[in-house]
Amino acid sequence: MPKGKIIKALSGFYYCLDGDKTIQCRGRGVFRKNKITPLVGDEVVYDYENEREGTIQEVLERKNELVRPPIANVDQAILVFSAVEPDFSPVLLDRFLVLIESNDIEPVICISKMDLIKDEKQRQEIEEYAADYRKIGYEVMLTSTLEEDGITELRPLLNGRISVFAGQSGVGKSSLLNVLRPELSLKTSGISSHLGRGKHTTRHVELIQVGTGLVADTPGFSSLEFMNIETEDLSYCFPEMRGVSGDCKFRACTHISEPKCAVKEAVENGSIPAYRYEHYLSFIEEIKDRKPRY
Known part of the structure; x- marks a missing residue:
């Protein structure tokens, strides 16, 4: 049976890209029974009734998946944060990271x-x-869709990969995609003057071809919960902490109150930004206060 990649999920239908054709598929009834939900980005096996319609028979193993936004097999995430309107938020960026x-x-x-x-x-x-953030090792682009600054540097990063554009509502994700592919004419919207935050303009997840890559424009959201991250795992999500934690006196150091902690020493000498460490501490407390799941 042929294989394809789900590029859009809408109203119970899954649109599977197979070469240069797109097949509109439904999922097998057994998926619901087995609590399997096909996601955009999934590699699937399908059969078809005709050249345009088919049924997904199997969802192949995923290398990763996100819950919000719901998408699988992502190679990279373009985290879009505006300098202003809404103002740049390092704590929200660190949550996404x-x-x-x-x-x-x-x-x-x-x-x-x-x-x-x-x-x-x-x-x-x-x-x-x-x-x-560049010192930590992250790729950072400073962009303007009006003046098209940074767009030339961003384009080649998308080739040959599945990328997800994610970030707070109103930061300009759809505007960036409109510059990358003007014919898309994706709907954009400014900031709600009443709420002081972005209005949602993207209603579903869809993979769009940009160059030789696929890009997901995803619904915006303004909060994240660390549902699947434990306190002992959190420091591994901070690359600059991960890089020095091997020098801590205690192997299971939480970098909070232990003596001879290499992470705290790095914060004190300025090689780890103090605000990143403060965010780490607040995230630790949030995870500790999380209601247990049964």
Whole structure:
């Protein structure tokens, strides 16, 4: 039987890309019984009744999956955070980074709306954050869809890969995709003046061809929960902590109150940004306070 990749899931139908054709499929009834939900990005085996319609028979093993947004087999995540409107939030960015790191997905940080920065002090602050994250080892793009800054550097990163565009609502994910592929004309929207946050413009997950890669424009969301991350695993989601934790006195060091902790020493000497460590501590408390699951 032929194989394909789910590029869109909508109203109970799964649209499977197989070469240069797309087959509209339904899932087998046994999927629901076995609590299997096909996701966008899944590699599947299907059979077909005609050239346009078929049935998914099997969902092949996933290398990773995200819950919010619901997508599988992602190679990299383009985390889009605006410099302003809404204001850049390092704590929210770190929440996204932890989620992406925990799923072994390569993150790329994209700071959008650089053209909207009003004063030099604000620009300098954003550039300092960008320098911090680059020092950690992350790829950081400073972009403007109006002036198309940073777009040339972003394009080649998408080739040959499945990328997910994710971030807070209203930061310009759809605007970036419109610059990358103008014929898409994806709906965009500004910031709600009443709520001070973005309005959702993307209603479902869909993989869109950009260059030789596939890109997902995903529904925006403004919070993340660490449902599948334990306290002992959290520091591994901070690369700069992961890199020095082997020098801690205690093998199971939590980097909170233990003596001769290499992570705390790195924070004190400035090689780990203090705000990243503060976010780590707050995330630890959040995980500890999480209600147990049964």
